[in-house]
Amino acid sequence: MSQRSTNRRRRPRRTGIGPTVGLVVEGDAEYYALPRLHTKSLFPGCPPLKPRNLGGIGSHLSPQAIAKRSVRTIIGLKSAGCSKVVFCLDREQRSECVGGFATSVLAALHNELAALNQPTDGIHVVVADRAFEAWILADAHGLYNRGVLPIKPNFTRFEGQIGERQEKGTREISKLLQRDYSKTRDGPQLFEQINFKEARKFKPPHHGSRSLDKFLRTLGI
Numbered sequence: 001m002s003q004r005s006t007n008r009r010r011r012p013r014r015t016g017i018g019p020t021v022g023l024v025v026e027g028d029a030e031y032y033a034l035p036r037l038h039t040k041s042l043f044p045g046c047p048p049l050k051p052r053n054l055g056g057i058g059s060h061l062s063p064q065a066i067a068k069r070s071v072r073t074i075i076g077l078k079s080a081g082c083s084k085v086v087f088c089l090d091r092e093q094r095s096e097c098v099g100g101f102a103t104s105v106l107a108a109l110h111n112e113l114a115a116l117n118q119p120t121d122g123i124h125v126v127v128a129d130r131a132f133e134a135w136i137l138a139d140a141h142g143l144y145n146r147g148v149l150p151i152k153p154n155f156t157r158f159e160g161q162i163g164e165r166q167e168k169g170t171r172e173i174s175k176l177l178q179r180d181y182s183k184t185r186d187g188p189q190l191f192e193q194i195n196f197k198e199a200r201k202f203k204p205p206h207h208g209s210r211s212l213d214k215f216l217r218t219l220g221i
Helices: 003-008 029-034 063-078 099-115 133-137 140-145 170-177 188-189 210-219
Strands: 021-023 049-053 085-090 123-128
Touching: 021 063, 029 049, 029 188, 049 063, 063 085, 063 099, 085 099, 085 210, 099 123, 123 210, 133 140, 133 170, 133 188, 133 210, 140 170, 170 188
Parallel strands: 021 049, 021 085, 085 123
Antiparallel strands: none
């Protein structure tokens, strides 16, 4: 083994950083954006994230169907040494509230894991209300004020909104960018420029995202 390989393997983890957390997402934007919380040191205490992308989950799927589709991925992350796995999915057009939907999916996952004789501890479900783009738009005014977005938003809170053409924030971001929004390019770039301290403030008079705050708290940050 070369000296370079040995040094890379033994590189010490930043002080205060916890064990790697498994992250299961359903879309490309989240897959590329969320790990930047650690790799870009957006939060000094954010643990390393090992992402897995399910490639979309239809809003028609029941919690049981979602659990069946994701359980093998979750087992794989646990087998890889992730004692904590966070499953992040979108509420989409579902009428069920975020908390109720997350609880239903978690219960279904526990059933699937138990049926496969797998441990159920360390599994968490967080639901973006209604999609990942709502987390970006939680700081839309801040992004505009800092010159990241060229157009001033005409809304205050976007969390929970279906949005124009029922596209759950993508049309709104396109208008604020004055061009088509790219989930894989713009999503991660905008996400890492969020003022997270402000974006996670959701109690009146603030207009941030409760679900973003839930996700960050689940990561322990």
